Amino acid sequence: MAVDTFASGSALRSEETAERSSVYEQGLFAGAIGAATIALWFLVVDLVNGRPLFTPSVLGTALFQGADAVTAPERVPVSFEMVVVFTWIHVLVFVVLGIAAALLLELAERNQNLGFGIVLFFVVFEFGFVAVTTVFAQPLLETLTLAKVLFGNLLAAAAMGAYFWRAHPRLVIEP
Numbered sequence: 001m002a003v004d005t006f007a008s009g010s011a012l013r014s015e016e017t018a019e020r021s022s023v024y025e026q027g028l029f030a031g032a033i034g035a036a037t038i039a040l041w042f043l044v045v046d047l048v049n050g051r052p053l054f055t056p057s058v059l060g061t062a063l064f065q066g067a068d069a070v071t072a073p074e075r076v077p078v079s080f081e082m083v084v085v086f087t088w089i090h091v092l093v094f095v096v097l098g099i100a101a102a103l104l105l106e107l108a109e110r111n112q113n114l115g116f117g118i119v120l121f122f123v124v125f126e127f128g129f130v131a132v133t134t135v136f137a138q139p140l141l142e143t144l145t146l147a148k149v150l151f152g153n154l155l156a157a158a159a160m161g162a163y164f165w166r167a168h169p170r171l172v173i174e175p
Helices: 002-048 054-065 080-110 112-136 138-144 146-167
Strands: none
Touching (some): 002 054, 002 080, 002 146, 054 138, 080 112, 080 146, 112 138, 138 146
């Protein structure tokens, strides 16, 4: 009889592990979708402006070489090294955000009352991003424009949201 109890407990743990693995997989995929969406948006913006890969290059330069390196962002040369390094960091950040979102959605699926709090958290997070960016990256925002940054974030959030909406068809959010 002890073997049956162990086997059923083991099967339950295996099912929980598979479910948790699925949540992480969703987060990885959603993060990759978000990162690709915003990267494609800025690639299009940069192509229209006649400077392909300018945005990730200038952001990478600011991130890894400091604010002094981008006192005049419009004059920063495009560096493929900065593009690659910044893109990796950007993808990692989006994957972490995707995993966090997947875990929060798993909670909301189990408790419908948490859904509104998660939506509110997303709004506050976006506002915080805008506030921090405005305070610490003013020269970059003048070059990239806040509207383009916000629209890129909106596109990424919409793409990730669409993916999660399909992955969680039973999700109901109640205030």
